[in-house]
Amino acid sequence: MDQIYHIPVLLNESIDGLNIQKDGDYVDVTFGGGGHSREIMSRLENGRLFGFDQDEDAAANAFDDPRFIFIRHNFKYIRNFLRYNGVEKVDGILADLGVSSHDFDVAERGFSFRFSGDLDMRMNRDAKMTASQIVNEYDEEKLIRVFKEYGEVKNAYRLVKTITAARLQKPIKTIDQFKNVIAVCVPKKHETKYLARVFQALRIETNQELEVLKDFLEQSAELLKPGGRLVVITYHSLEDRLVKNFIRSGNFEGKLEKDFYGNISSGLTAVNRKVIIPDENEIERNPRARSAKLRIAEKV
Structure with a gap:
């Protein structure tokens, strides 16, 4: 169904970026048609996946699998709902920002x-x-x-x-x-x-997309286990600037603040120094991918 509802962008690159552990806990905060989530599930054994989506249409795509928990809420509430499910820390978080192709077509x-x-x-x-x-x-x-x-x-x-x-x-x-x-x-x-x-x-x-994104990024940095991955796909410069600055400096202005010893730490470190973009073949298959940028960070 996800191919009709929404074609996942940078699918292999983003899921590889999560560095999935088969027994880990993961979150897809933009579940949509379930394209990215399905690939995450295929790499889990006893791990769990939490899928967030506030859109009632997306709920129809939820998987009937005991390892999957669907949460029909905005991802700005990620911390609250993970705690509600007894989860304090996770191994990876994926966000495919922007509007699904399904929503554009309705x-x-x-x-x-x-x-x-x-x-x-x-x-x-x-x-x-x-x-x-x-x-x-x-x-x-x-x-x-x-x-x-x-x-x-x-x-x-x-x-x-x-x-x-x-x-x-x-x-x-x-x-x-x-x-x-x-x-x-x-x-x-x-x-x-x-x-x-x-x-x-x-x-x-x-x-209120940019405010929601800021809330999400700050919570994600706290929710990840050491070595856990944050994977974010953006579609316009406003989103991408916030994500890039936060990974680099821990704030949204990009100010590099040093601690007492002169070290700079945002709590995250960039895995891909150069932003990942779709190749021409993917853009031809899925025009929505044209403006996509993928950034991957790891919890220090």
Whole structure:
């Protein structure tokens, strides 16, 4: 089913990066269609795998296996739910960030500008905040920050002025409405790239993705056993910068702080000094892989 739901990116590279011990405890915090998890399970004997996913659609892909525990919650709660299951430390943690290809292909989820549907973008459909609420309720200053910081939209000021003027006439509820409103701001030669940036910004804000990622990284460093591995696949520069900085320095700004003896330690050490990217064959099979970057770290 995972091939329909979601094609796993950098599958072999990421699972090899976990350096799986057959009796170890592992966590896949972005279970989705179960593609990465299935490969982890194939390398376990008496070990266990905890799969996190807040999306109700992903729950249908959970394995019927006593070694597998599915947790339908956001991975920012990783520490709490592992403790609930009697686990203090694990041997490896995998995160494949971004939105699954399944969610992009379901029109009513509102993630893609290719479809008609509600301007929703919630990864967890039980969450209260939607992209439509952000577009209709945020003040200009807040909206400008969202599009500048999370989408690096160059004409963010003009974009926001256009949105706020339109919403005075009528609330912006659907993807088609939104696209029609902002059409005057979209560069004709770069329409797809521009819309991708705008939708990315809204999605990140709707799901608080960067704050969730920060919480997750800090908890992961504490949850790993010595020698345990953290494997993270990112899809845009904002995510990748946070992951790279945290592995390198233990903070998100990348500041190298020394202890009393002049040593620098983040608690993690990079396994791959050079970021791993998909080859052309994988990109041809799975276009979503084009922007993927894989970073692997080991607990010191």
